[in-house]
Amino acid sequence: MNNVLVTGGAGFIGSNFINYILDERDDYNIINLDKLTYAGNLENLVLSETKKNYHFIKGDIINAELVNYLFQKFDIKYVINFAAESHVDRSILGSEVFFRSNVLGTNVLLEASRKFEVEKFLQVSTDEVYGSLDSEGLFTEETPLHPNSPYSVSKASADMMALSFHHTYGLPVVITRCSNNYGSYQFPEKLIPLMIINTLNNKKLPVYGDGMNVRDWIYVVDHNRAVKAVFEKGKEGEVYNIGARTEMPNIEIVKLILRELGKSEDMIEYVKDRPGHDRRYAIDSTKIESELGWNPKFTFEDAVSQTIKWYLDNEQWWKRIISGEYQNYYQTQYGLR
Ligand code: NAD
Numbered sequence: 645m646n647n648v649l650v651t652g653g654a655g656f657i658g659s660n661f662i663n664y665i666l667d668e669r670d671d672y673n674i675i676n677l678d679k680l681t682y683a684g685n686l687e688n689l690v691l692s693e694t695k696k697n698y699h700f701i702k703g704d705i706i707n708a709e710l711v712n713y714l715f716q717k718f719d720i721k722y723v724i725n726f727a728a729e730s731h732v733d734r735s736i737l738g739s740e741v742f743f744r745s746n747v748l749g750t751n752v753l754l755e756a757s758r759k760f761e762v763e764k765f766l767q768v769s770t771d772e773v774y775g776s777l778d779s780e781g782l783f784t785e786e787t788p789l790h791p792n793s794p795y796s797v798s799k800a801s802a803d804m805m806a807l808s809f810h811h812t813y814g815l816p817v818v819i820t821r822c823s824n825n826y827g828s829y830q831f832p833e834k835l836i837p838l839m840i841i842n843t844l845n846n847k848k849l850p851v852y853g854d855g856m857n858v859r860d861w862i863y864v865v866d867h868n869r870a871v872k873a874v875f876e877k878g879k880e881g882e883v884y885n886i887g888a889r890t891e892m893p894n895i896e897i898v899k900l901i902l903r904e905l906g907k908s909e910d911m912i913e914y915v916k917d918r919p920g921h922d923r924r925y926a927i928d929s930t931k932i933e934s935e936l937g938w939n940p941k942f943t944f945e946d947a948v949s950q951t952i953k954w955y956l957d958n959e960q961w962w963k964r965i966i967s968g969e970y971q972n973y974y975q976t977q978y979g980l981r
């Protein structure tokens with residue numbers, strides 16, 4: 645059996661990965677280690693209940709004793725590290741937990757992987773490690789790292805530590821750097837679900853600055869198809885960018901959501917900009933396409949419509965979320981709107 649430790653598997657992307665991989669393959673035994681922070685939710689794991697090759701452990705990746713115990717107990721051969729604090733705005737409100745989970749937590753996983761001689765360690769990273777682009781150019785794997793937020797610095801630090809374990813100890817590390825994801829089960833602090841839910845709740849849509857910051861969007865399913873390709877075929881010590889060539893200014897996305905939901909653009913409210921707000925991200929994913937044969941399958945228009953429909957159909961899921969810790973966060977971040 646291929647015993648795979650998947651960390652952060654109760655979050656948005658990690659749960660989508662586990663649902664997808666359990667559906668595709670029976671020969672992976674998935675051990676999901678997740679701390680269940682505000683962003684972790686076991687309801688996201690739709691298939692796992694019925695599967696024998698799936699185990700959930702509630703715990704923190706920074707807990708070396710627990711991590712070492714799990715490596716031994718489950719004879720872990722592979723690691724895919726999704727676990728992280730993932731929201732830039734929260735890292736601006738307070739950075740410590742970002743360094744604990746994203747940097748020190750990754751270090752604990754790397755040390756255990758070295759000790760137990762794992763056969764592959766996939767670090768799930770982000771295009772934000774490259775910093776911000778002007779109106780021209782794309783991030784390639786050769787673009788120097790220039791992270792600007794506490795979040796992206798923590799992710800860049802983890803990337804560099806993972807690569808150092810490859811260089812120094814020969815640990816079989818691969819890294820993926822993906823652009824902005826969207827899809828079902830995304831926590832409504834991120835742009836697309838936040839705008840959908842505010843529209844459904846007749847609340848103002850808070851657009852930062854002039855709304856012309858550009859992000860490059862990918863459907864979470866395409867991201868995880870790429871993670872699987874890198875996990876199975878990626879070359880040790882290599883970084884693979886993942887993107888779907890879908891650059892768009894934020895304001896266009898907000899208007900598209902309003903159009904799809906039949907609401908007026910009067911709901912848009914331009915608010916104070918995010919401090920240190922990166923202007924533009926855009927990914928060149930030629931390497932993964934040409935070397936591993938991966939290509940995105942979904943168009944933005946279709947996948948965003950599907951995502952909006954999912955939030956319309958799954959009110960219970962997000963209503964529970966916005967009635968909890970989210971309220972405090974929302975008030976701190978946006979004030980009472
Ligand atoms: P998320 O915030 O939805 O989920 C993170 C998960 O990690 C949660 O289930 C949480 O409980 C868990 N977690 C956090 N700290 C932990 C710890 N110390 N120990 C164990 N579990 C812990 O995040 P996401 O959007 O699913 O992102 C997953 C990964 O993908 C992250 O590493 C993120 O940096 C990366 N990424 C995200 C995007 C995006 O657009 N969301 C894009 C590129 C890369």
Ligand code: TDX
Nearest residue numbers: 730731732770772823824833834835850851852857894
């Ligand atoms: O209320 C908002 N208003 C707004 O204008 C929010 C939440 C966001 N924005 C803007 C800021 C960004 O330019 O929308 C853009 C997207 O913001 P986020 O959804 O917060 O994503 P971003 O900061 O780009 O980071 C995301 O992509 C890379 C993920 O959160 C990271 O985990 C990932 O690494």
